[in-house]
Structure formats: structure tokens, C-alpha cells
Amino acid sequence: MSGKEYPISTEFVQQAHVTPEQYDALYAQSIRAPKQFWGEKALKFITWFKPWNEVLTGSFEKANVSWFQEGKLNAAYNCLDRHLETRANQVAILWEGDDPSEVRKLTYAELHEEVCRLGNVLKKQRIKKGDRICIYMPMIPEAVIAMLACARIGAIHSVVFGGFSADALKARIEDVDCHLVITANEGLRAGKTISLKKNVDEAIQDCPQVQRVIVVKRTENAVPWNAVRDVWYHDLMADAPKQCPAEMMDASDPLFILYTSGSTGKPKGIVHATGGYLVYAAITHYYVFDYHAGDIYWCTADIGWITGHSYTVYGPLLNGGTTVIFEGVPHYPDFSRCWDVIDKHRVTIFYTAPTAIRALRREGDAWVTRAERHSLKLLGTVGEPINPDVWEWYYNVVGEKRCPIVDTWWQTETGGAMIAPLPGAMPLKPGSAAKPFFGVVPAVVDEQGHDVPAGVMGKLVIKQPWPGMMQTIYKNRERFIDGYFKEFPGYYAAGDDARCDADNYFWIVGRNDDVLKVSGHRLGSGELESALLHHAAISEAAVVGVPHAVKGESLYAFVVTKADVGISEQLKKELIQQVRRLIGPIATLEYIQWTDGLPKTRSGKIMRRLLRKIANNDLKELGDVSTLADPQVVDNLIKNRIDLRDV
Numbered sequence: 001m002s003g004k005e006y007p008i009s010t011e012f013v014q015q016a017h018v019t020p021e022q023y024d025a026l027y028a029q030s031i032r033a034p035k036q037f038w039g040e041k042a043l044k045f046i047t048w049f050k051p052w053n054e055v056l057t058g059s060f061e062k063a064n065v066s067w068f069q070e071g072k073l074n075a076a077y078n079c080l081d082r083h084l085e086t087r088a089n090q091v092a093i094l095w096e097g098d099d100p101s102e103v104r105k106l107t108y109a110e111l112h113e114e115v116c117r118l119g120n121v122l123k124k125q126r127i128k129k130g131d132r133i134c135i136y137m138p139m140i141p142e143a144v145i146a147m148l149a150c151a152r153i154g155a156i157h158s159v160v161f162g163g164f165s166a167d168a169l170k171a172r173i174e175d176v177d178c179h180l181v182i183t184a185n186e187g188l189r190a191g192k193t194i195s196l197k198k199n200v201d202e203a204i205q206d207c208p209q210v211q212r213v214i215v216v217k218r219t220e221n222a223v224p225w226n227a228v229r230d231v232w233y234h235d236l237m238a239d240a241p242k243q244c245p246a247e248m249m250d251a252s253d254p255l256f257i258l259y260t261s262g263s264t265g266k267p268k269g270i271v272h273a274t275g276g277y278l279v280y281a282a283i284t285h286y287y288v289f290d291y292h293a294g295d296i297y298w299c300t301a302d303i304g305w306i307t308g309h310s311y312t313v314y315g316p317l318l319n320g321g322t323t324v325i326f327e328g329v330p331h332y333p334d335f336s337r338c339w340d341v342i343d344k345h346r347v348t349i350f351y352t353a354p355t356a357i358r359a360l361r362r363e364g365d366a367w368v369t370r371a372e373r374h375s376l377k378l379l380g381t382v383g384e385p386i387n388p389d390v391w392e393w394y395y396n397v398v399g400e401k402r403c404p405i406v407d408t409w410w411q412t413e414t415g416g417a418m419i420a421p422l423p424g425a426m427p428l429k430p431g432s433a434a435k436p437f438f439g440v441v442p443a444v445v446d447e448q449g450h451d452v453p454a455g456v457m458g459k460l461v462i463k464q465p466w467p468g469m470m471q472t473i474y475k476n477r478e479r480f481i482d483g484y485f486k487e488f489p490g491y492y493a494a495g496d497d498a499r500c501d502a503d504n505y506f507w508i509v510g511r512n513d514d515v516l517k518v519s520g521h522r523l524g525s526g527e528l529e530s531a532l533l534h535h536a537a538i539s540e541a542a543v544v545g546v547p548h549a550v551k552g553e554s555l556y557a558f559v560v561t562k563a564d565v566g567i568s569e570q571l572k573k574e575l576i577q578q579v580r581r582l583i584g585p586i587a588t589l590e591y592i593q594w595t596d597g598l599p600k601t602r603s604g605k606i607m608r609r610l611l612r613k614i615a616n617n618d619l620k621e622l623g624d625v626s627t628l629a630d631p632q633v634v635d636n637l638i639k640n641r642i643d644l645r646d647v
């Protein structure tokens, strides 16, 4: 259980920011005197217009933690302006298009100018400090420009992943209540177009508050146009002035809102405050990736996810790095794409998700070894547990045993990496996210909130505040408190199961709530079930996860039709289509089992835990079914379960 160990090479250790001894000392100091530690780091990593009064106030008990109170700063200033003196001509954004022949490079000076212009464009559209702006974009430089332009003028960006459907976009636009959307006419992915503007049109059909849609022209194809509401990005930018002062923001002013799935109901708008988030994004990017000036850093995450925010955009730009923005996918034009991009741009740090690694591994080593990968120095992974075999392949084949792998555990809510090996400071264990980052105090606890012994599985909590933590859930403080601080008073409940071994290495097992991870994307059972219930033929539904060789998890639905409805292959197809339409193509049901009823507690709650066991054919210990309203239901469900396909 404490696993195989891989030491870090002496060569790597010699150039690393942190040695093993330093880690222990720094970590101890960071949790003993967090205010002093974070105060010093905040000054080192961020430029403040005005210093804070207090590093840290509030507590988990009261769910009112606040960092760097009264401190003034601006995110865009920190990502751009302060670098101009020393690295105006260094490439900030290295954009690799879907088609390998398309490359764009923006220096810090150029990016700064574009951001200032767009900031002025937004101001001319009467956007003010505190207004929310929705960004629904492909992975093109303008997406980053849009985020930073919002930050520059104090507007709060809410990026919605371009793979989400019109309905999912609509729900997010309505919740965040924005007047302006920035999008592109189309996106490009593996040679195919994605109709972003069309989705926006559909999403805002009955959202009268959206008065303006700014459209970047990514392809030459025409799209429907509303002359009153829609404007071309390039037209507005043409005569926009280049000077745009960076707004003085309070450390506690929200920088962005990002929607993520909870176990039930609709997605929640995670709010990150400017001060703490920036400090944490910068420092974790620097230490976890052992970032050095001159590195070419590539995080494959889309900006629609937190990984894209913290480690494609903010972290690398705060540290004055060159960040690769990749529009395409790992399998296009062929399975060598990632490794070709690494050779082409001399990428030194590569950070991706286990699902991508699994998919590439399946195609065989030749796609990897065809490329040189000499520039690579460090590899990273995030989003779900990485299976030790997959880890070893990544380490041996991709990294040629030369590159440490940082397996980073964190969440949309945590803002940045929380548990991850500091490369150079500790040996690696395949499948373990290793040890906590500075200032982070994780623990594995039982149902009563007591620490469990080494090796025993329990629930993962965080015992002390850290600067990257979310500020609240947008317009829903109650859900913020209930979801994270109620189960274990005084602790932050992560929603994951984990073990901690005798060497103090953490092994994350997976979610302990009804959140699913499909290809690393977070989906809530409740949200999927609502999408099914939207169909006139359906009376009840429950969705659980089953293992999938590439996606990690795939979706297994138990569906009860209304009394007068016959079941059919056609209905199955409709349901699959409907969930994709309401959420997005990532939400594709893999299995649908028809049933007459669902197992429920006497109070009427669907017992998803039991359903998960049935779907997984894990029938030995079905647990306590004594609370079941109708035990007969379970026998029928077992009898009719669908055999999982070999994928």
C-alpha cells in the first residue's frame, strides 16, 4: 500500500527550487505560522498597489475566511505590466492551432496592448467594476485576452467551457446575470467546426439582460447575425485606445466565477477572490512545476476549467512564463500530436489529464518514440487518480525516466494544487499525489471527524485555510456552508475518499458524494438526472459511474418510464441525445437500464450507493438495505443489470 518509490535524479535535484530538507522546514514553518509565511510569499510573488492590513482573518467554523484584507492589486497588472520592463519581447502566449500549420506568438508587450484595447472596448460597452461577463470561446489567444481584459477593468469573468451545450450555457448566463457575452463565430477541433455563436444565440433567446455579444472571427464561415446585439471583436478593437489603467481591486473583490457540478441540482458558481487566488496560483505554479525563467510551459487544460484558469493562464503569466495555448486535441492529425508540439516549441513542462494519457498509451509507444522529446524536463497530471500502470508508462515512455511526474490533487474550489510532490524534494510513488503543498493541512478522517490511522481509508478534509480557497458560491452562501463546512465543523470537506500511508503520502481514491468524473470532467448525478427527467416519457432516473478504460468513469443510468410509455431502442437514443443536448457531448450515457422502480430510503431518497454497486456487479456487500422502502426492487435491478462492455 505504501507503493513503489522512484527517487528524483541528482541532476534534477541540483536545479530544483526545494530540496528535501528545505521542504520539511518550509512546510513546518508554513503551518506553524501561516500569517508570516503567506505574508512573505504574497510580497514575493505579487505586486500590490497597497499592502494588506491582515494576512488572514476568519475561520472555517464561521466559513468567513478572508485573505489579505484591504490589500489592493490588479490581476492583469500582475500578469502583464510588471513584466514589461524585463520581458516585453518575450513570448507570453505561444498559440498552436488545431491545424499544425497555424501558430501565433504574442509577446508580453503585444498581449498587454491587446488586453488594454479590449479593456477600453468593454468600458465603452458600459461595463463597470463588479459586472459579470460570460466568455464562451475556443482555445485562442483572444480567450486569454478576454479574461485579462475583464480583470484589468475589474469585471468578473465567468468562462463557460466551449464544449457545453446551449442549454448549459443558458443556465450559467442566467445564474451569473451578465449583460455581455464574448464568443467566437465558430471553434475548431480536430478539423471540425463547433458552432459557438449559434449556441450563444440559442442560449440567450430568452435572456433579455444580454444586450451585447462580441464575436471573434475564428473561421471564415458566416453565422446568423443580430445587427442590434452582435458586434465583431475586430471592428471594436480597431479604434480602441492602447492606454487602459488597471483598476485598483480589493484583495477580496471577486476575480472570477467558474461553474462546477455538485452532487445535486444545478451547477454552483465558485467565486474566487483576487488577492488570495493570485498569490496561490503564482506560488503553486512556481514550486509544483519547478518553474524556471526560460521554461516553455504547456498545460493542455481548456480555459473553461479551473486548471485552465490557474495553470494555463494565471499561474504561468504571473511568473512571467511562456504558456502554450493549444486549440486542438491529442489525436489530431494523429496520435503524435502532443509529442510533435513538444518538439516543435521545445516544451519543458507538460501538464495533462490521466484520461488523455490513457487514450495515448492505448495507441502504442511508437507514436511517442517517433518524437524526440529532448526538451522535456517535467510532467504533470491532474483531474482524477492516475492508475500506477499508466503513471509508469508516462514516466518510462514519455519522460524516458528523466522527468519527475507531479500528480496534483486539487479542485475548482481550492484554486490551486493542494497535494502534489514538490519535484526535487521527495521521491515519487506511482498513483499517489504525495504530500501537501506549503500551508495545506490535509487529513483523512472517519465519519465522526477523527483522524484515521495510516493506511485506512476515510474522508479527505483540510484543517487550515489556504489563500487559494474559494470565497463563496455565487448568490448561495448557504450552499457554500452546507456543502463544505457542515459535515466536519472546523474543517473543509473535500468530497473525496483518501488514504494516507506511513510515509505521509496521500492516495486519493475518488469522490464520496454523487459527483462523477468522466474523462476528468466533473458531472453531478443530480444534473444528469434532471436532464433525463426533462423527457416526457420519464418518471424517475438515477445515474451512477462505472469504470471505463479511457474515460475513467462512464455513465450508467437507471430509468423508470411513465406508466403508459413503452420502452424501445428509439427512446434510448432520444434519452442519450437529450442529455447531450442539455449538458454537452461530455455527458453521453453509456448504459441505460430500464426498471420499474428505484431503491429508496423510507424518506424517499434514491440510494445511489446501492445502484453503483449493482451497476458495477459488486454484489457481495450491498450494505444495509434495511432502510429500503421496497426490497423487491433490488432483486429486479440485479436480475436486469447490463453487463459492462470491455472498453
Ligand code: WT7
Pocket: 260, 306, 307, 381, 382, 383, 384, 385, 386, 407, 408, 409, 410, 411, 412, 413, 433, 494, 495, 496, 508, 509, 510, 511, 517, 520, 521, 522
Ligand atoms: C476533483 C475535483 C483541480 C483540477 C481539475 C479537477 C479529482 C483532481 C486529482 C488527482 C485524484 C483528483 C478529485 C477532486 N481529482 N485531481 N491528482 N488525483 N483525484 O477539478 O473538476 O473541480 O474536480 O477531481 O475527485 O475532488 P474539479
